[in-house]
Amino acid sequence: MTSGGLAVHEFTVALNEGVADGLMRIVISAPELAAALAPGQFVNIHVPGDASQILRVPLSFSHADAAAGTVEIVYAVVGDGTRRLSEMTAGETSTAVGPCGNPWPTVPAARRACVVAGGVGVTPVVACARMLAASGVAFDAVVGTQTAGKLWGTDVLEGLGAGAVAVTTDDGSAGRRGFTTDALADLLAEKDYDVVYTCGPEVMMAGVARLCRDAGVRCLVSMERMMCCGFGACGTCNVAMADGTYKSCCKDGPVFDAEEVAW
């Protein structure tokens, strides 16, 4: 099936490993998909093992490596689909629909950015950091989780050249005790960002959007919704807009300008 670049791609699992409490990192080999994906887009994965489960699992990616032909996805095991995905082993095959949705936009003339990740929102945020590093935009990062054991990605962000990586945990077991918004508020007061990119729980993104609005900094958010089709056909993934209209998360998003969204 193809539709405007969207296609069903066969993939082979290259590795699937635990990287933190409840967090897995899968690398799939799918050369055409890896070459087609842009940071911020997502894939819709068929997880084999239960014929009654026909819905695919939508997942962002942290690295699409066109040279290696691989796509890296960090995902939380939360229900049946992601549990079965966590049980796939190297050499197993399935299919992924993609590229789905729109990429993170680059902001013309942006010189300094901040990326803010909450929980498993770190996956598309790492992809965003790769995009910024590749285009020579200096960036800082804020990564927040509930507790130290759930933390992933800070070393990757440092390796990509983040100026500062601020860690927050709800329980204070790593970095600063508190929320990503606490760390972002300090960074916004100290530094002159042109744009903030964020993905995480909706309440966190609403807070990030508010801080950015107050600071006069553009904010781009990656939204999540329950999804059936993943390409604009079923109408299950509506996001309410500030102007009273609705947009689809899968086709019009998942990336939106924070000012567009009705928080």
Ligand SMILES: Cc1cc2nc3c(=O)[nH]c(=O)nc-3n(C[C@H](O)[C@H](O)[C@H](O)COP(=O)(O)OP(=O)(O)OC[C@H]3O[C@@H](n4cnc5c(N)ncnc54)[C@H](O)[C@@H]3O)c2cc1C
């Ligand atoms: C565009 C997009 C990108 C995503 N990227 C990632 C990613 O990179 N890493 C990652 O770990 N997860 C990501 N997710 C979330 C992931 O799709 C869900 O966790 C997954 O579909 C759950 O499937 P399941 O069968 O394991 O659990 P289910 O049994 O379907 O659900 C388990 C629990 O998770 C909730 N849930 C399921 N889907 C969603 C959703 N889309 N949004 C919010 N809550 C949900 C359910 O209400 C339920 O409480 C993304 C979702 C979207 C829409």
Ligand code: FES
């Ligand atoms: S998931 Fe079907 S329209 Fe978005």
